[in-house]
Amino acid sequence: GENVEQHPSTLSVQEGDSAVIKCTYSDSASNYFPWYKQELGKRPQLIIDIRSNVGEKKDQRIAVTLNKTAKHFSLHITETQPEDSAVYFCAASKAAGNKLTFGGGTRVLVKP
Amino acid sequence: DGGITQSPKYLFRKEGQNVTLSCEQNLNHDAMYWYRQDPGQGLRLIYYSQIVNDFQKGDIAEGYSVSREKKESFPLTVTSAQKNPTAFYLCASTRSSGGSYEQFFGPGTRLTVL
Numbered sequence: 001g002e003n004v005e006q007h008p009s010t011l012s013v014q015e016g017d018s019a020v021i022k023c024t025y026s027d028s029a030s031n032y033f034p035w036y037k038q039e040l041g042k043r044p045q046l047i048i049d050i051r052s053n054v055g056e057k058k059d060q061r062i063a064v065t066l067n068k069t070a071k072h073f074s075l076h077i078t079e080t081q082p083e084d085s086a087v088y089f090c091a092a093s094k095a096a097g098n099k100l101t102f103g104g105g106t107r108v109l110v111k112p
Numbered sequence: 113d114g115g116i117t118q119s120p121k122y123l124f125r126k127e128g129q130n131v132t133l134s135c136e137q138n139l140n141h142d143a144m145y146w147y148r149q150d151p152g153q154g155l156r157l158i159y160y161s162q163i164v165n166d167f168q169k170g171d172i173a174e175g176y177s178v179s180r181e182k183k184e185s186f187p188l189t190v191t192s193a194q195k196n197p198t199a200f201y202l203c204a205s206t207r208s209s210g211g212s213y214e215q216f217f218g219p220g221t222r223l224t225v226l
Contacts, residue, residue, distance in 0.1 A: 001171075006154075032213050043202065043217040044155070051213075089154060093213065098162075099145065099170065100215060104154040 002027040006103025023090035030092040115139040118218035135203035142208040144186035149200040
């Protein structure tokens with residue numbers, strides 16, 4: 001089955017700096033890659049996603065890049081703010097309505 | 113955030129007891145999922161269902177059971193066979209067609225075995 005590895009497990013950045021989280025996946029048939037943000041004690045919420053026919057997607061301060069050949073994708077957060085502090089999860093899936101395989105998560109701390 | 117509800121928010125269980133966690137959605141989603149989250153870890157899939165009256169085991173199904181008698185409901189039973197059930201349980205749902213892949217999560221149930 002699919003295996004998703006996520007690095008780093010913790011990331012501390014100064015407010016205003018950029019943060020980058022990287023994930024690799026094992027199944028070349030995966031074609032959907034979402035990123036979720038989970039604040040302490042809350043439910044995960046989708047912040048951005050990308051499909052395999054696209055190499056990059058951007059939404060304000062957040063961007064995701066995908067390298068299908070290397071089977072890795074990354075989340076980029078620019079101009080970080082304290083409210084960006086949370087745990088971020090990457091995931092991979094083969095199709096709509098299909099199960100997601102999650103990475104282990106990255107705890108991001110933005111220091112003011 | 114709305115559309116998926118889980119109850120109860122907190123649940124305490126004595127060893128040897130079965131407990132059932134509720135998950136209801138009014139989003140008209142076909143597929144529903146149960147995940148387990150342990151402290152500092154990612155989400156692991158327990159069971160999922162892509163259609164009423166059908167469900168599949170996920171990666172850690174041992175000690176759990178589910179049913180999908182209605183499209184809106186996907187209850188999870190944690191049986192006494194589950195050796196370490198204390199965890200945060202999350203239910204999710206998604207459409208199976210129409211181009212939207214997003215999984216929406218419920219608020220979670222925190223289960224503690226005493």
